[in-house]
Amino acid sequence: MRPAPNTAPLLPSAATVRARREELVVIVSPASARRGMGRVRRALVVAVALLALGAGAAWAAGAFSASEMDIDAGVGCFDRPSLHADVTIFHAAADPVAKCGRLWREGVVDTRRGPSSPHLVACTGDHKPVYVFPGPDGVCERLGLVPLPADYAPLGTAHARAFRALFEIGELRPGGACLPPAVAANQARAKLRAVGATVAVSVQGSGPCAHEYRAVGGRIAVVTSSAAVAEAEQRSVRIGHALSGLIEGLGNGRCVSPAEFRRQAQRRLAAVGLGAVEVRISGRGRCVGGSYGEGGDSKWVEFFAE
Amino acid sequence: MSEPSDVQLWERVRSGDPLAFGDLYERHVRAVQSYCLWQRADPRQAEDATAVTFLEVWRQRERLRLTTASAVPLLLGIATNVLRQQRRARRRHAAALERLRTATPAAGPGHEEETIARLDAARELRAASAAVRALPRREREVLILIAWAELSYEEAAAALAVPVGTVRSRLSRARARLGEARLRPLSANTPREESQR
Numbered sequence: 001m002r003p004a005p006n007t008a009p010l011l012p013s014a015a016t017v018r019a020r021r022e023e024l025v026v027i028v029s030p031a032s033a034r035r036g037m038g039r040v041r042r043a044l045v046v047a048v049a050l051l052a053l054g055a056g057a058a059w060a061a062g063a064f065s066a067s068e069m070d071i072d073a074g075v076g077c078f079d080r081p082s083l084h085a086d087v088t089i090f091h092a093a094a095d096p097v098a099k100c101g102r103l104w105r106e107g108v109v110d111t112r113r114g115p116s117s118p119h120l121v122a123c124t125g126d127h128k129p130v131y132v133f134p135g136p137d138g139v140c141e142r143l144g145l146v147p148l149p150a151d152y153a154p155l156g157t158a159h160a161r162a163f164r165a166l167f168e169i170g171e172l173r174p175g176g177a178c179l180p181p182a183v184a185a186n187q188a189r190a191k192l193r194a195v196g197a198t199v200a201v202s203v204q205g206s207g208p209c210a211h212e213y214r215a216v217g218g219r220i221a222v223v224t225s226s227a228a229v230a231e232a233e234q235r236s237v238r239i240g241h242a243l244s245g246l247i248e249g250l251g252n253g254r255c256v257s258p259a260e261f262r263r264q265a266q267r268r269l270a271a272v273g274l275g276a277v278e279v280r281i282s283g284r285g286r287c288v289g290g291s292y293g294e295g296g297d298s299k300w301v302e303f304f305a306e
Numbered sequence: 307m308s309e310p311s312d313v314q315l316w317e318r319v320r321s322g323d324p325l326a327f328g329d330l331y332e333r334h335v336r337a338v339q340s341y342c343l344w345q346r347a348d349p350r351q352a353e354d355a356t357a358v359t360f361l362e363v364w365r366q367r368e369r370l371r372l373t374t375a376s377a378v379p380l381l382l383g384i385a386t387n388v389l390r391q392q393r394r395a396r397r398r399h400a401a402a403l404e405r406l407r408t409a410t411p412a413a414g415p416g417h418e419e420e421t422i423a424r425l426d427a428a429r430e431l432r433a434a435s436a437a438v439r440a441l442p443r444r445e446r447e448v449l450i451l452i453a454w455a456e457l458s459y460e461e462a463a464a465a466l467a468v469p470v471g472t473v474r475s476r477l478s479r480a481r482a483r484l485g486e487a488r489l490r491p492l493s494a495n496t497p498r499e500e501s502q503r
Contacts, residue, residue: 004344004456005343005344005431005434005435005454006431007343007344007431009424010352011336011343012335017331017335017336020335020357020406021332021335023405024328024360024361025324025325025328027402027405027406028324028364283440284440302432302436
């Protein structure tokens with residue numbers, strides 16, 4: 001028996017665990033259940049606002065690293081000084097405290113309170129949205145956040161257009177091809193010029209293939225990766241797509257014999273140009289199980305008959 | 307102030323305290339996700355199964371009993387059930403899963419190195435666990451709980467809700483199936499095993 005395989009690189013980072021913990025607590029908290037409909041409505045409002053800005057996808061994916069640009073990812077007015085409090089979210093404003101104060105006075109944040117606003121403090125954190133809490137100065141630090149910088153400014157229209165354009169550029173590796181970073185950067189520049197945006201585009205890393213676009217320090221970077229990684233990743237994704245329907249079927253208690261499974265899998269792979277991918281089946285069971293492995297840079301795929 | 311024990315945390319979770327549940331999640335999520343990775347060798351499936359496991363723990367908190375000092379056997383027992391019925395359980399929590407997936411911080415500057423390390427680890431995991439995953443499900447579950455998750459016989463029995471004798475016999479069959487020639491001494495991984503014989 002081998003020692004336990006090292007799973008550390010595949011486990012979530014401490015920051016991810018913290019972020020998911022926060023979300024999990026919100027999901028299960030009685031407040032969200034009691035006021036669930038209100039939360040859903042507010043979430044929809046912010047989703048629409050962010051998508052209109054064009055940064056919605058990036059915000060959801062947490063795709064932007066620290067910069068003055070990505071600090072604009074929505075503002076949350078919390079009804080008490082806790083990350084677990086009920087929250088009203090709106091699209092970024094030049095003065096988040098003033099905007100939340102108005103919502104407090106209108107009774108939007110806390111319906112039990114009269115037409116007044118408590119002392120409010122604006123903070124920011126890992127994900128770069130703006131959090132506004134009622135409470136004394138120092139509440140940000142107590143919650144593990146930092147005070148919102150004095151020079152905070154939401155994105156202007158030009159940057160919003162740039163972001164939207166960036167996400168419309170789409171597939172960086174069409175059909176699994178390796179797109180040179182310089183070509184990807186030129187595509188991004190042309191797209192940005194077409195919408196009148198003046199955001200600089202640079203290449204980050206020395207790999208031969210463009211991997212993804214990222215907003216870094218007020219500019220857009222084409223992040224590179226090695227061809228081997230890029231191609232294997234791409235092939236892996238395509239294999240997953242090709243076989244997903246077949247694998248889903250296995251989860252419904254259906255027994256598919258190894259021979260039948262291999263035939264169907266090969267047919268599906270061949271239909272998307274992956275006929276060279278070898279389908280292996282190990283184990284001596286009657287039915288093929290739903291989990292699978294890949295190897296040789298996704299040149300073979302292995303299922304298990306249980 | 308000292309950290310609360312799992313038993314203390316669990317009492318608070320049972321009474322419906324979301325923050326205690328958050329603490330439990332933060333304390334044990336990596337153990338649960340490792341277990342799911344060993345069972346499935348597929349990072350995405352393991353991630354989903356881990357999230358569903360905790361959501362199921364919360365859903366069933368009032369009827370679940372903690373019978374060991376550590377909450378890990380209970381969590382791995384729920385994870386075992388989730389893995390057996392992954393698609394059904396995933397459907398039940400689809401909306402929450404989607405929210406949890408988005409709760410991920412931005413990739414840092416070492417993103418490419420991390421990606422390569424993840425790919426390497428995934429390959430190594432698949433290779434290492436191929437033989438184990440070829441075992442019948444019940445034997446595989448026992449073997450992974452004891453040899454890799456390092457549970458004692460009693461804890462594995464609690465996790466799987468079976469008698470200790472059943473754990474022993476399944477483990478014995480699993481070892482025989484894998485073949486003595488391929489076995490390293492399990493005691494290297496399970497220091498508590500010998501004392502329990």
